[in-house]
Amino acid sequence: MSTLDRLTTDLTASMKARDAFRTNTLRQVIGAVRAAEKAGPVAVELDEEQVQGVLASEVKKRRDSAQIYTDAHATERAETETAEADLIETYLPAALDEAQLDAVVADAVAATGATGMKDMGTVMKAATAAASGLGRVDGKALSQRVRQALQAL
CATH class of the missing domain: 1.10.10 (Arc Repressor Mutant, subunit A)
Structure with a gap:
């Protein structure tokens, strides 16, 4: 099963479970993948490696935002960004040690x-x-x- 299929399946499950945080995060990630597909002059379906690249980019954005919020003493927003990044990372391959x-x-x-x-x-x-x-x-x-x-x- 591709990563995008897993995201879509997990989105459906989180909607049924009424898990608002997970649902919103997965919708944002799927939206980012769809936006990347439509980014060029012709819409193309991304391969698995490109989808992983989009997910990695989304994690990086959230980690950077969390750091900015932490520096601004907005700990609640920083925690939310970190939690979103952690959730998205579960769809990425394990990092090298x-x-x-x-x-x-x-x-x-x-x-x-x-x-x-x-x-x-x-x-x-x-x-x-x-x-x-x-x-x-x-x-x-x-x-x-x-x-x-x-x-x-």
Whole structure:
């Protein structure tokens, strides 16, 4: 079952259960996927990877909003944004753990023959490609790991 099908099925179940929070969040996410489908000059159905990308983007938006609300001392709104992000994350593949991330970076550095910071772009491209097949990875965390690995050379 595709992610979009799971979202739609779960939306129906949450509506029947009268779970307003879950229903509203799932409607927003499905709406974001549908908007992405219609974003180009011709409406196209997104493949699974593109849907996952939209979901990851929605999680990032909510995490950023939660941080802004926290900084503004609006804790109730921050908690809502965080809860929405947590719900959406359940539809994404598991994130890479620290050890897996380090292994991906080490493999990318070795495969590209990187010798220093000037090779950051090349290593990032290789690491991103390798990590995409293993699970979800935060680009910022990956970038920091690559930077650390290259500085250590």
